[in-house]
Amino acid sequence: MVSQVRAELLKLLSLPTAWVGLVLGLIAAPALALVSAGGTRRAIENGFHADASDAAFQPLGIGLLGALILGVVVMSSEYTSTGDDSPGARQLQATLAAMPRRWRLVAAKAVTLSLLVTVQGTITAVVTLALNRVVLGDLVPAAAPGRVAGAVLYWVLMGLLAYALMLIFRNGIVTLTVLILNISVVSFSYLLTKVTPLAAYLPDIVGTHMFLNEVGDVRIAPLTAGVVMTGWVVALLGLGGWMFDRRDP
Amino acid sequence: MIGAVKAEVSKLVTLPSPAITVALTWAVTVLVRQADPPGGAVPYSQAGVLVLGVLAAGHEYQRGGQIRATLLAVPRRPLLFAAKTVALLVTAGPAVFVAALLAGEPGATGGLLLDLLLAAGVATIVRHPVGATAVVLTAYQIVVPLIRNGLPDVALPPAPVWSAAIIAAAAVTFHRRDA
Amino acid sequence: MITIEGLTRVRGRARVLHEVGFTARPGRVTGFLGPNGAGKTSTLRVLLGLDRPQAGRALIDGRRYADLERPLTVAGALLDGSGAHRSRTARAHLRWMAASNGLPKGRVDEVLELVGLAPEAGKRAGKYSLGMSRRLGLAAALLGDPPVLILDEPVNGLDPAGIRWMRAFLRDSAAEGRTVLLSSHLMGELAETADDVVIIDHGTVVADGTLAEVVGEHATLEDAFLARTAGEGASW
Secondary structure, eight states, rough: OOOHHHHHHHHHHTHHHHHHHHHHHHHHHHHHHHHHHHHHHHHHHHOSSSSSHHHHHTTTHHHHHHHHHHHHHHHHHHHHHTTTTEEEEEEHHHHHOOOOOOOHHHHHHHHHHHHHHHHHHHHHHHHHHHHHHHHHGGOOOOOHHHHHHHHHHHHHHHHHHHHHHHHHHHOOHHHHHHHHHSSSTHHHHHHHHHHOGGGGSSHHHGGGTTTTSSSSSOOOOOOHHHHHHHHHHHHHHHHHHHHHHHOOO | OOOHHHHHHHHHHHHHHHHHHHHHHHHHHHHHHOOTTOOSHHHHHHHHHHHHHHHHHHHHSTTTTTHHHHHHHHOOHHHHHHHHHHHHHHHHHHHHHHHHHHHTGGGGHHHHHHHHHHHHHHHHHHHHHHHHHHHHIIIIIIIIHHHHOOOOTSSOOOOHHHHHHHHHHHHHHHHHHHO | OOOEEEEEEETTTEEEEEEEEEOOTTSSSEEEEEOOTTTTTHHHHHTTTOOOOOOEEEEETTTTTTGGSSSGTTEEEEEEEOOOTTTBBBBHHHHHHHHHHOOOOOOHHHHHHHHHGGGGGTTTTTGGHHHHHHHHHHHHHTTTSSSSEESSSSTTOHHHHHHHHHOOOOOOOTTTTEEEEEEESSSHHHHHHHEEEEEEETEEEEEEEEEEHHHSSSSHHHHHHHHHHHGGGOOO
């Protein structure tokens, strides 16, 4: 398993697109924290946030894109044809020649992705929150380590969610459209919460309770939130893995 | 010119993915309207229109390298670019109008068509459909709302200016670069 | 008639083509030879208006490809791959190509028949084997019944029957008075088909003449080729 994870790491880190996701995830949130400092300050002063500590975590949302891109690339790269003269040839053939046990491959990719996103998410969260303290001063309270860990876990689970959807749909456009919309202002999941309170337990919504205090009208304990979102991701990865195992590559 | 437009229309209608995108956009618009979101259903239709624009222009650059066949058939690039734009408006225009109707705001058609052309322009420049999807959706659904909410003092240029700039940039890149 | 004069193309710091010049005449098969990466495909791409040269001209019947009104009726090209989108059927691919040059729809079925793809014309291009993709590419090249044919490694991916068919097809095309330019690195194949030979190495033309002239005192075309290009050991 270690050698497989090493192989997947080498494979992923030799792709320019993966670096786009990695770097974008690292710089987007700190940059946004700096640029939007004025707006955040005003929002807090005007009492827009019932809980000012949430404001510090808001900019992290944009960096999540980086994790999503990594989750997509880890799988989409396998399906890109190797060259114009051989439209049918894909990297997946070489991958399966080297690692024929498919469930192991699915697991190795999940571990690789989790490792990368954990590093990315931790650095981003620490840098963004520290920057917030610098530019906003005492307006925002210092972030509790537990909430930072929750935010990083949310990143990792969202990256894995993107990977799971890629396993299921084998299509980067579908996966990115669904996930980018859901982390944006026109989130479907958020809209669904207006229709049924049960929608608060959809993976991308419930997970935010791990590090935000005010999400919609429902309060869910961080631990419950973490367990529910992990359950979703495990189930979807299971479905994706099962489909990947059965399908002809 | 007419032959080139006919060819481009034929390319768009014989491909499954744009048709699927249109169907999904309509379905999502209808469903979302039931939920009656605060900003109306148009932003959701808009996401579908953006993907449609990306696919229409970006499918040339997917595996298989169709762009070379296209340029062998119509080597005059400014003419080809014009034909592609006309064909996109002719085929996708009615579908976009229906989406705006379903959203309950037929007046939004013009704005959505500008979005459509902008997305096609980005895909032409980026030459990577998945990457172009990420770029346009992030710009429209995340970056622009963030700027509007976070930096109310910054005046964003109106949508037609953006679309015109991107389309012009796409036309120039398409004309200049090696295929 | 294909006329190439002083073609120079630089990519970054690498010199891809340096003052490449030769002609391919009607009624003859001109073989364009060179090791991998010597500039064969680059030359053909410039000739077809896909890439831009820094200097020189590449003309088909005295005109640049990119200036042609209905290019498919002047020159047909076969590059690597079929150029068909993988989720489009072969017939739909040829239909849009025909429409772009104002060719009749019926011509699509004629070329499908000609290359032997008619029974599989309703399949999506992504499901095609390498040999079938090549046939589809050739069908596209023949759509406009052009007097000039430009083919990059045409026998790549063909089975023995396909190779024999292609050889006969190229000879017949030249016999009908067409200009046929084909690139290849298969010496034996070229020695059987070509009337004229142009050898390119490191972006420069190193030999140009009739097959007999280029072979000269060497025993075979392969010997002549290696003698002219083997300056620095194995090129692969």
